[in-house]
Amino acid sequence: MSTFSDNPYNPNPISKIGIVILLGFTVFHQINIYFEWAIIFVISFLFYKNGLKNDALKNIAFFAAFSCLLPDIVIIRNMNPFIMMFFMLFIVCRMIYLPFSAGKFFIKTSDVGSIISSMDKIKVPQNISIPIAVMFRFFPSFREESRNIKRAMRIRGITFKNPISYIEYVIVPLLVISSNISDDIAKAAETKCIENPVKKTRYLSVKIKTVDFAYMLLMLVMILGGILW
Amino acid sequence: MKTEKLRIKDLVTIGVFAVIYFVLMFLAGIIGIVPILYLAYPTLAGIITGIVIMLFMAKVQKPWGLFILGLICGLIVIAMGNTYVILAHVLISMAIAEFLRKKGEYKSFRYNMLSFALFNTWICGFLMQIFLAKDKVIEMAETRGMGHDYIMKLIKLVNYRSLILVYIGAIIGGIIGAYIGKAFLKKHFEKAGIV
Amino acid sequence: MVKIENLSLSYGNSPKVLKNISLRVEKGECVLFTGKSGSGKSSIINSINGLAVQYDGAFIEGTIRIDNKDVNNLKLYEISILVSSVFQNPKTHFFNINTTLELLFYLENIGLSKNQMDERLNDMLEIFPINHLLNRDIFKLSGGEKQILCIAASYISGTEIIVLDEPSSNLDEENIIIIKEMLMKLKDKGKTLIISEHRIYYLMDIIDRAFLIQDGVIQREYTKTEFMKIPSEKLNELGLRDKTKTKLTVPEIQKKGNFEIKNIEFKFNGVDNNLLFKDISFEMGKIYGIVGTNGLGKSTLLRCLIGCERKSREEIYLEGKRLSKRNRLKISSLVMQDVNHQLFTDSVINEVSLGVKNREIRYVEDILRKLDLYELKDRHPMSLSGGQKQRVAIASVLCKNSRLLFFDEPTSGMDYYNMMNISDLIHECKNDQKIIFIVSHDQEFLNSLADYVINL
Structure with a gap:
């Protein structure tokens, strides 16, 4: 969060937040499970390439748990309503998992300096x-x-x-x-001139790298493909 | 009437109080883990966060202060992976809250209290997105072979009627929170000289 | 360069803090304002950088001119283009969480290009080799490192004038020496330095002139040689700390006592060196100073001793009985460095009786009287001055009547007068039923008070 580095596999904060918002659509539009898995794997791949191996694995494990656990609910159908409501919570978690996962990627891999630069940029x-x-x-x-x-x-x-x-x-x-x-x-x-009206510059620039294009494009394809399939 | 522009000092205060507000709001959110009680989440959050926001309103008696604080809360929950529904909800709640504050010229307790009550309704946005995604839940559950009657039982919890109750709860929680906040301002913060 | 004429300053309706100050500071000079706490020396600094008027709502008469510009007519950012400020408490005075970005923050705000920033950064690194501090999390720096960063940032900004408000007050000896060297380099570079300080020994080689401020007026102006001639006793009388570096004269711990520490073990996160503490015993009725450079875990040791550190393992005996964490918590009291953390209630009297059982109200009132707090007993603790707050915290500790008393840096930022007051106060707490531990890097203070020191 606090230190910056230049990693070719780290998209800039603007693309990352863009993807989070884009994945918000998947909450309201049913998309194909295989495409959902593809999205999860893309995010895990990026986690891995940014040195966060544990998060990469956790991401896959949680999604697997959520998506494989739910079908078994059939068995619980006749159980008491209290437990059913408990599973309601699981369903909600499952629903918002994709944007949540992208949000976690954004927060874990963005340094504050770059986020501030990005806010200036847009x-x-x-x-x-x-x-x-x-x-x-x-x-x-x-x-x-x-x-x-x-x-x-x-x-x-x-x-x-x-x-x-x-x-x-x-x-x-x-x-x-x-x-x-x-x-x-x-x-x-x-006392460091923050109110100075001249145009501010930023030491860290927001670079648009190959990974930004790739991330955006893959996600768009996956979401559209998932909805249309 | 104070209609000054927001200065750096105010912007920093917004950032600091946004953090405190957010942490308390999330602490209140622990209640959501218990099923059914998440319907009471906005009420509880209002009661708990009243102190912070009332102190904030006493410190920043200027236009747009509260609006920006709320907007930032919306942006954060978006960045953490919520949907745009919540952002839209935030904008509406905050616009009304800001309008009420303006009516009270940013310092009348009555209007600040109402303003906070409205401010507090943004938390209902979390439930609102579930409500709007209801179709998907049904669809999803059907594809997974869960019976329709079962689903209906679950969905029953999130219907128009309960949603209205949640909103009323949010406003009542906000009013209670504002009164607690007022008591704290009197008992502590005014004496301590930080407002 | 800086010209002050007939400056008077007041806050609200209270009496004037500064009265009729007139002086000139030439380019490249290093000027010291000294005097005891509350004399108004910091107010002069804050009127030069504009914070007093534009931030704290002070009312000002007279003029301050910097490069022939009247400060009253300038906005804060316009003043900041002429003057850099270094504050007393580096713990909170920063805006970024990355060290490099904090250094360059000023340059970003005046709109320099990245190349120019790199140039200035390299230029700074040549005179202050602080590569190891770049691109790090500011929260992981020690207090001393933060102050080094602040001074480096004041150089990077390129202003001709730098004002410093008690820059040494939260630092240990080692860091004060580093700060001294940095200031000397700044002076060599032709910067104008204006410093307010009551701990003066480290400035003796740097200053050109000194002003003694008392009750808001310039009592006397000294040249460097005149200032050097003032005897130490006179300085102490004026509320100032010694002008030569004090040596710690307290003996190292040796005697056996009945509060025994067999073992304390604590693992720091992500660092190899652990805190280990073995086979030391303390005697009832004694005062122990805990010294050692920053970052060695003095505060951690305190927490382990008190029993509020969950991650540690210890084996500690009092009078032959082994004490668990919970036992120790019951018999311990702590006065923290920032006493704001331990003031909870809405009046002084409630504060000192909080959590105290079976004590007569007379006993509590006696303690308040002893600490000069009786008149303040209905005030809100948070509305008191820093020194009064600290006395409230000490009063509440005395009411709890604990056997183990801990003080964490009780004198940081204090002038001689206040330091001696605290020293006397703690001395009065001393009795055969108690052990007092003091973490401090203030050697004058420890000399006046401690029976033994433990060097970490």
Whole structure:
């Protein structure tokens, strides 16, 4: 997420997010199972080529579990409604699995710098791109701070026995500290000319590589093919 | 009346609060694992996140602040693999919420409360996409040989009537959350000097 | 270069923080503003870089001119083209999460091309060889490395003037020396440096002039030679830290005691070296300082001792009885470096009585009186000043009456006066039923307080 590298098998963030949105169509339009498998394999291949071997395998395993598990539900037909509802959840997971998988690929393989460059490239207004950049910056701080607060609470002997006051004790310091950090981030940005009206440049450029074309094209073919088949 | 442009400070505040809001919203989402309770998800999320958004509204009393925060939430769930339905839903919810805030000139509690209640309805978008994809569920289940009556039982949960209930729940949750938020502002944040 | 005339500054209706400040800083000069905390030295820095007025809502009279431009008429970004700022707390003052992009962030914002950025980056690497810090996750850097990055970024931006607000306050000795060398190189490059600081020993070879600020006015202007002549006692009286590097005079731990650590083991994620701690014992009624450079796991050791670290394994005995993590949690208290993490309630009195059972209200009030907090007992803890917050945290620790007290960097960023106050306070906590552990890189502080040190 934080460091950038140049991998010929890593599409730029714009293509990756484009694919996520495109795969959103598969939720509403039934596509052929073989094409679905093809999409999963393309994503796993890219995971693998980006050094994420575990994710490549998990991706295939989860999809296999979802798509092979469901037919067996026939047996459960006569079971009580509560378990049926539980399987409803599985069906929902299965439905959104394709865009979810592409979304995971986007998040795991994109560095923040490139995402910011991409937002500039597609002319996302500053009022939206700056808060998004801040989110990436703030999230790790948030994790750190909430861990510290929880630790302080354990040492003070505050437990979850009274959930309402527990939540109060977490959220007050958390929001106060977050507000302070927010001021610090803003000061750091302002003293580095972020409000300068000249056209900004980016150190990391958004490159359109062969893999971008290949990824886009393969996915388009698969989705259209799957729907028309 | 404050009708200033959003400054860098405000944009940073939006980003910071979006993170906090999102984390709390997801924590509330754990409830969705229990079947049937996911219908109560928007209500619960409203109750829990009220503090954060009310504090946010107290900090950024300017046009478009809340709208951008909501829009970003929509963009994130899209990037994590949801459908465009949710984005459309976000735009509608946020537009109404922003309009209500404007009516209250960005500081009236009554309007901010209503605004948050409407803001909170965007979470219903998650269910809305399942509702709209109902046909596919039926189709999918049929091809897998599951009987029609079984499917109907499942689908029954997501029909017009329950959907309306979910929306009402979202608004009520939002109002409760706003009142909790108000209490916290008074008890803590105003005294602590961070608004 | 920088010309300040009759500058007065105030926040809201409170009394003026700065009164009638007039001075000139020439190109290439290094000027120090010094004085105790709250004297207004940081406010001068913040009025030069514009943050005081445009950010914190201060009200200003008089003029500040930078290169003949009136700062009052400039927007923040226009000031930032003339002046770079380095802040006190590098932990939060950055915008990117990648180190290289943070270095180049300013250049992106003024619209330089990639080639120009690479040029400046290489130019910077020639004087500051920090290749090992490039293209990394900022969150994985130590506090010292972050401050190095901030100073490097101020050079890359190419401004002629750099203002630094207590740049050493969160650093250990080793990093302070690195910072010193960096500042010297900046001065050699002809940069104008304006520094506010009360820990001054590392600046003695760099500064040309020093201003002593007291209660918002310039008490006196010193030339370098005059400043060097001020005796140490006088400096301490003025609230300043020593002007020579302090040596740690506390003996290494040796005696046996009845709080015994047989073994502590902790595996860091992804790193080969583990934290190992074996066969050490501590005596009741003593104060132990824990020292060692950043990144050696001092804070981790604290967590292991307290018993709030899940991933560690330890074997610890108190008076012959083995203590589990849970046992230790019960008898431990911690004052954190950032006390904001441990203030939970809506008033000081509720805060100190939180989680305390069977204590009379009189006992609690006595403690508040002892710490000068009694008048503040109905205030919201978060609305207090930094020093007061820390006292509230200490008060709550005292109310809990734990046998093991832990302090994590209690004096970071403190001037001499506040440091001695904390030292006295902790000294009063000391009794035969307690052991006090202090993680600190502040050697003056440890000298004044600790009985033994443990060097990691």
